[in-house]
Amino acid sequence: MDQRQRRIWLIGQLLREYPEYRDAGEADLPIPHDHDEQRQLLRALQNVRPPAPVSERFLHVQDEYLGGMLAQRAITDADDVPPAETLRSGTTLAIWQGDITALRCDAIVNAANSGLTGCYAPNHHCIDNAIHTAAGVQLRLACERIMERQGHPEPVGQAKITPGFNLPARYVLHTVGPMIPTGDPTPDEQEQLADCYRSCLRLAAEHGLETVAFCSISTGEFHFPAELAARIAVRTVHEFLSRQSAQQQSAQRQPVQPRSLATAAPTAGTGTRNTGIRNTGIRNTGTADTNTYDTGIHPANTIRKVIFDVFSDRDRQIYERVFADHD
Structure with a gap:
């Protein structure tokens, strides 16, 4: 299949999940001829699809399609x-x-x-939608498994980790920021935003990750003031990394305790055929309050680069001003 054929096939499979199209032939499916309209329809169908089981065939075609889309994009390496x-x-x-x-x-x-x-929301322009669309249906399935195990909504300020699937990033750190309908966060809400950054950095360090890119948490649909959010983000990251460095130096002065064979033994992978989640080489820790996946690597200090990702010129200018004031 070429990219157009993959796209049409995926649209057809997703439409047939609806009872009214289940037995429809190819010619009877409402698939537009225009390539851009097809892309919009495919994204909308991905966005509204519940975290239901999916076939290996679907995953194979979807992954090839998303891989082809990724190959056409300009990818930036964190080290650059x-x-x-x-x-x-x-x-x-x-x-x-x-x-x-x-x-x-x-x-x-x-x-x-x-x-x-x-x-x-179909074709909504939030970052949550963009990440799930680019990662593929596996990401929603992985998140659903976390929520089933947890048994309650994700609290503000905590974080979970999943594979990145079809993203160029290896993992995704999911965090829920405070919602500020008034646009005027209280001190407690400001601390909740700081908790989001701490939780993500803690997970990254625990999993041996070196490069982490933050979006501007809570500043979009959740209406946290952008400049205040940037100042909290930079200050919190500074404090966390300084504390981490001090702890590492302290640990280096302590005698090393050997790990037991029971601690070092690997456990089974998480890949399952019936959920559509492939084995990614990371294991289930069963600690839903902090994360669900574990690379099995826990060095004392690994984070060597933190990137603050911004989308608009205004947000870039805000972060540049925050860094200048911080110096």
């Missing part, structure tokens, strides 16, 4: 983003303006909602 600041520990902080789904790094941060399984 110039630093805005270098900390004493050697960790660098950077500002990057662009689409976070086109950034190759260890993890990108998704500003999720409390349901954690993505935005179900």
Whole structure:
């Protein structure tokens, strides 16, 4: 199949999940001829699809299609983003303006909602929708497994980790920021936003990740003031990395305790055929309050670059001003 054929096939499969199209032939399906309209329809169908089981055939065609789409995009490597600041520990902080789904790094941060399984509004322009669309249906399925295990909505300020699937990023860190309908956050709500950054960095460090890219959490649909959010983000990341560096130096002065064979033994992978989640080489930890996936690597200090991703010129100018004031 070429990309057009894959796209039409995927649209047909998703439409046939609806009772009115289940037995329809190819010619009877409402598939537009225009390529752009097809792309919009495919994205809309992906957006509204519930986290239901999916066939291996569907995953194969979808992954080929998304891989082809990715090959046509300009992908930026985290190491190519110039630093805005270098900390004493050697960790660098950077500002990057662009689409976070086109950034190759260890993890990108998704500003999720409390349901954690993505935005179900067709073709909505939020970052949650963009990340789930680019990652493929596996991401919603992975998030649904987390929520089933957890048994309650995701609290504000916590974070979960999943594979990135078809994204150039290896993993996605999902966090729910505070919603500020008035646009005037209280001190507690400001602390909740800081918790989002801490939780994501803690997960990244625990999983041995080196490069992390943050979106501007809560500043879109959740209406947190952009400049205040940027100041909280930069300050919190600074504090976390400084504390992490101090802890590492302290740990290096302590005698190393050997790990037991029971601790070091690997456990089974998470891939399952009936859910459509493939084995990604990471394991289930069963600790739903912090994360669901575990790379099995827990070094004392791994984060060497944190990127603040912005989309607009205005947001870039805000972060540049925050960095200048911070110095």
